Amino acid sequence: MSTTPVAAPTSERPLPIPTRESQPYWDGMREGRLMLQHCAGCGKVRHYPRPVCPHCFSMESTFKKAPTGGTIHTWTVCHHPFNFFFKASAPYIVALVDMDAGVRVNAPLRGVNEADLKIGKRVRLDFEPVNKEVTLPFFVSD
Amino acid sequence: MVHPLRETAAVSGIGETAYTRGTPKSGLALQLEASLAAIADAGLSPRDIDGVVPYFPGGGIAEDFIANLGLPDLKLSLFVPMGGATCVAAIQSAAMAVASGVCNHVLIAVGRTGYSGARVSTRLQQFPQFALAAEFEAPIGMFAPAQLYAQGARRHMALYGTTTRHFAEVAVVTRQHAILNGNVVMNKPLTVEEHHASRMISDPFRLFDCSLESDGGAAVIVSRTDRARDLRKPLVTIMGVAEGHPESPASIAQRPDLLEFGLAKAAPRAYDMAGVGPRDIDVAEIYDCFTFTVINQLELLGFCKKGEGGPFVMDGRIGLGGELPINTHGGLLSQGHVVGLNHVIELTRQLRREAGRAQVKDAEVGLVTGYGDMGDGSIAILRRAA
Ligand SMILES: [Zn+2]
Numbered sequence: 216m217s218t219t220p221v222a223a224p225t226s227e228r229p230l231p232i233p234t235r236e237s238q239p240y241w242d243g244m245r246e247g248r249l250m251l252q253h254c255a256g257c258g259k260v261r262h263y264p265r266p267v268c269p270h271c272f273s274m275e276s277t278f279k280k281a282p283t284g285g286t287i288h289t290w291t292v293c294h295h296p297f298n299f300f301f302k303a304s305a306p307y308i309v310a311l312v313d314m315d316a317g318v319r320v321n322a323p324l325r326g327v328n329e330a331d332l333k334i335g336k337r338v339r340l341d342f343e344p345v346n347k348e349v350t351l352p353f354f355v356s357d
Numbered sequence: 358m359v360h361p362l363r364e365t366a367a368v369s370g371i372g373e374t375a376y377t378r379g380t381p382k383s384g385l386a387l388q389l390e391a392s393l394a395a396i397a398d399a400g401l402s403p404r405d406i407d408g409v410v411p412y413f414p415g416g417g418i419a420e421d422f423i424a425n426l427g428l429p430d431l432k433l434s435l436f437v438p439m440g441g442a443t444c445v446a447a448i449q450s451a452a453m454a455v456a457s458g459v460c461n462h463v464l465i466a467v468g469r470t471g472y473s474g475a476r477v478s479t480r481l482q483q484f485p486q487f488a489l490a491a492e493f494e495a496p497i498g499m500f501a502p503a504q505l506y507a508q509g510a511r512r513h514m515a516l517y518g519t520t521t522r523h524f525a526e527v528a529v530v531t532r533q534h535a536i537l538n539g540n541v542v543m544n545k546p547l548t549v550e551e552h553h554a555s556r557m558i559s560d561p562f563r564l565f566d567c568s569l570e571s572d573g574g575a576a577v578i579v580s581r582t583d584r585a586r587d588l589r590k591p592l593v594t595i596m597g598v599a600e601g602h603p604e605s606p607a608s609i610a611q612r613p614d615l616l617e618f619g620l621a622k623a624a625p626r627a628y629d630m631a632g633v634g635p636r637d638i639d640v641a642e643i644y645d646c647f648t649f650t651v652i653n654q655l656e657l658l659g660f661c662k663k664g665e666g667g668p669f670v671m672d673g674r675i676g677l678g679g680e681l682p683i684n685t686h687g688g689l690l691s692q693g694h695v696v697g698l699n700h701v702i703e704l705t706r707q708l709r710r711e712a713g714r715a716q717v718k719d720a721e722v723g724l725v726t727g728y729g730d731m732g733d734g735s736i737a738i739l740r741r742a743a
Contacts, residue, residue: 229495237492262611263489289512289615292560297501306557309499311508311610321508321610322497329560334515351496 228300230349236264239278244350247342250278251316262318281316283340284357288313290324290332310354312338322352360630364594366452367585368739369462370399370578371702376542376693378472380572387574388416388468389425395576400589401462406578408433408454408463410447412696414484416468416574433460438486439600441644441729442619444577444698446600448737451579461584466576467695473572486730489607502646503567505731507559509615510649514561517664519652521561523671525552527648528565528690530676535687537677537714542571543691566648568689575698577705582742591709591743596722597631599623603732612732619734620657620726628659631738633722635659638738640707640717641681642700644728645688654726655683658736677715685715700725701737708741 233241236252240263243250252264256273260281267274290310296302310324310332320340324332337357344350372394374387382390388411396403403426409419417425419434433454437447444465451463490505499505513519532547547565555564579595586592601623605612612618628634635658643651643658652666660681661669669675675683686692686703693699706712707720717723720741727735 229491229500231492231496234492263493263608289508289515291499291504291507291511292557293498293504294557294559295503297504298495298498301498301500304498306560307498309497309504309508319610321494321499334512349496353497 228345229298230345236266240264241349243278243280244342244352245344245348247350249281249283249316249340251281251318252276253279260317281314285312285314285320285338285340287311287332287334287336287338288319289334292329308332310338312354314340320352322354324354327356359632362452362456362598363630363632364596364740364742365456365582366579367582367592367594367742368577368701368705369580369585369588369590370395370401371705372396372398372576373540373695373699373702374574376540376571376573376695378542378571380470380473384415384468384470384474385417385421386468387470387572388466388576391468391574391576392422392426392464392466395464395578398590399578399580401578403427404429405462406464407431408451408460410435410437410451410463410465412443412467412698413438416466422464433463438484439727439730439733439735440484441646441696442600442727442733442735443729444696444701445725445727445735445737446733448579448595448701449598449600449735452595452598455579455581461581463579464576465579465698466574467698468574469695470572471570471694484730486607490731493608494610503562504559505609506647506650507562509609509653510561510647512615513649513653517667519667521553521563522549523652523667524561524566524648525549526670527645527651527675528552531645531684531688531690533676534685534715535691538686538692541687541692542569543687562647562649568646569691569694571693573693573695575695575702577698577701591741593705593708594740594742595737596633596740597627597629597738598736599626599630600733600735606733607731609731616653616663617657618728618732620654620728620736621734623734623736624658627736627738633738637722638681638724639720640685640704640723641683642685642688642704642723642725643683644697644700644726645684645690646728648690650728651683654728658724658726677717682717685712685717697727704739708739
């Protein structure tokens, strides 16, 4: 796990600080692709990116483009902005999604009413560039 | 075979400061004030302390204890980096230290300025174990434990029919208990309606589902049982103690079952060590960072089946005089937030029969849990051995 220090809190948008392990994931985001880490030894997918496969202990891996569909595992609706950056968008839904690719992704779900939320609902991941380097994921109804 | 740690260590001293919102004192000063109170409660001198486990971050480190308390020969300095599971897990570490003969008296101490100092959204990122959350979840607007745990609560509701009425019951009963204790932040009654009308934080959690931000200090001393027997207060022994770590420990999102965490592994081990089961527990102090967290833990502790925690808390069952009184001091929800060391203090008081108006009649055996850091768990089972 990275121990990169995180900057002091401000009202600025919190942004990811990629590590040597996670850089290909964030590069993929920037290019509009969901890139997931696969073990070169046993082929299993893992997320979030890390150096060793917990199944076969191989340290070799490759990143492959993954399908962007999935189903809602659970969700929350964030009302209180713990970081002031999010004050403008609150309340916003964050869906935890079982991706068809076999991992979970947590991201905002847009264009869906709270009343229509349910476990198993199909959603699709999309990409939102926030600056030159960083693109973040979000979900829309599928 | 009896486990070698079973009842070889005891909680010999307890101490706490006033729990407030606002203090001119530093976290270190609060931690030391509580430590001196715990040392006096045990009838020891600060010179007798030869092991320290400070809660980090928030107060001081071992060096501060040596410098302030004049400790002549500190033999053990530990951090237990498990967030809200730290304090109860520290009891296991301390019990091991005294049982092995490395130490005689280990001090576990918390000092926190959660209200007047740094708030939750800033603290999160001081922990290396939250690096994954900082990288992958904070940028998409999932920041605070209230948000991260809300997803588990929502899933429990969807799968098992748990409702916010169940959450409210935990908040209301905990407040009733707090009112019986003179040293609490929240001392006015709370109704179900007030709970339901409180502002939404992160659905399904409302304000009164969330623990307090407060200032305060708490301390506990763990001694070898043969030494504790001769100290000031009735003997309270550690029958069983354990910590547990979940799958995907730094990310709830990637955990196969969001509702299974470290306590699921720790609880059976602690019961086994203690030689007791859920039916033997007279009183339970359950880490209550959120109302739902209590419901979830009651299931993992075996008081009810998975999914039945909501109905379990109803009908007076968890109140004083009920089948399983919980959080008899007011917990993190209503007393104060010293990372659950106040839960250990309260259980010790109950077993010493010092709990005043909140005393559970004839309490002989009780348990206390810790929960934190995205799902680490800890549990201690204590017994009145006096
Ligand atoms: Zn592998």
